[in-house]
Amino acid sequence: MHPLLANRTLLTIYLLTWVGLGFAMAAQLVLVFSLPFGVALVWAMPLSVAYGFVCLSAWWVARAQPLGDRPPVEAVTAVVSATLQASAFLAGPGTAYGALLARFGGFDLDRTVLLQGAVLWFAMGIPLYLVSAMVHYLFLALERSRNAERLALNNQVGARVAELRALRAQLDPHFLFNSLNSINSLIGSDPEGARRMCEGLGDFMRQTLRLGSRDQVTLSQEIALVDRYLAIEKVRFGERLQISRALEAPALDCVVPPLLLQPLVENAIKHGVAGRLEGGTIHLAARRLADRLLLEVENPVDADAAARPGEGVGLENVRRRLSATGAREARLDVTRTPESFRVTLSLPAVTLKEGGGDGR
């Protein structure tokens, strides 16, 4: 429905405008045909108000034929055709109404006046409708630009929220507590090891904050972060935590949203390796297939472990991150068997150089 019809105040103002125009039309009739003003007013006023409603149809024309999407010829054609139709509508019933007034109202309107009147009505209808069409196009253009602005803002907010969430998930306090406990233990048995672990922990935190504030990082940077993380966890889990890597060089140059893999690896430890008596091996794979970058994190799970709700939260974060970065063709798939859990990511392969032109 036309927005004006939904707003009483605006509709009243609009109709009052047409009442004003009705006076103008009556004046026109007085000028051209030397009619008494009362007669001219009775003829013109209902037509003017009715035409006010007809002119609202420009809204649907403007919506169906927006400017900018298609060749302007189409919009111009549509507006011209609608203008002619609307004017014909004003001229036809306008004249008929005049004839009725002459026959039953005793108004002094002869044949010539009615015929010339038809031409006059038609001539008045054209500019009025064109003005209405212009106002409608202007209004829609404003609305579109405002919507686009709001959408951009929403996307931006979404991206920031996802980033924050990822960062907060990154700095899982339990990871910190457990690491500090390991350091505490190493201080007694292996002071050098304790120092190395302090350093590693500091490095990991600093890198997390640094990469987390960027829009994109290379896969090799992300893998370096994962390695720092794994080095810390290796102190806690010892031989129970094993890693195998299949990382192909062309894939490492591709860009990814930061902190994309690390949460997946953290999940693989928390919900996979840590829950198994004998621990297990986490498989990391990255390869580039034509224009796609394929990443894989797979871990064994304990067959008795029930699916925990926590798994969903971590994955949800990664998913949100993928969508917030605007990589629309990105996919995240989960393959679950009783013994293993695998997350596969597929995203457009963009290297830093191509990325500059691509703008993604």
Added chain:
Amino acid sequence: MAADGARCRVLLVDDEAPARALLREYLVAHTDIDVVGECANGFEAVKRIAESAPDLVFLDVQMPKLDGFEVLELLDPRPVVVFCTAYDEYALKAFEVHAVDYLLKPFGRERLAEALDRARARLAAPSSPSVPAPTAAAIAATARPQGQWLERVVIKDGPSVHVVSVDKLDYLEAQDDYVAIHTEGKAWLKHQTLAELADQLDPQRFVRVHRSYVVPVERIARLELYAKDSRVAILHDGRQLPVSRAGHARLKELM
């Protein structure tokens, strides 16, 4: 208050080697403490505690297979326990199951010494009559995060421990003070009443069809009228279980 010369035998249970090493190092300073062993998971812990009956156990909460609370649930008699974990959300539950202390990692020597004092006091004045020991069911119930149903059932069968995911339960059958847990064609006996166990199961999935039987809804193939007002539930594997009138009402409500 421990008598002079009273020795305290201690077991360390944590899946992380550095965490065990730290406890061991701290404990050296306490001459009345004998560390009798270390366990890296809940299975080992249940076995070692049954074998060597330590006075005091330092118990991690998050471990593979059996968590700290599940270990406690399987022990009878129960040793004095100090929980050690990086998670503070289990503290309340730990005291509900009568842990003497709850150490938050990372902790220092002084904090451990405090925990030891409490443990010594508890050992010197055992089971005060005003505070009855919690039942296994109470332990199991507190081990679960609030609003979450049991995900797996732990059963002690002589020296070995079985962990059965609730997804694999065929049905449960009351046998006096025990519950027969039927799963994958086998049956395990757990020392617990059917009512206690049923209370911990998701009521949307598990129905008490009879005073003596609890069945997962998805295992029921159909119901048959057996006599006036009495029915049998035919399971997908062909087994037949009696359905009482109240059980039938509960089933109808779910289906």
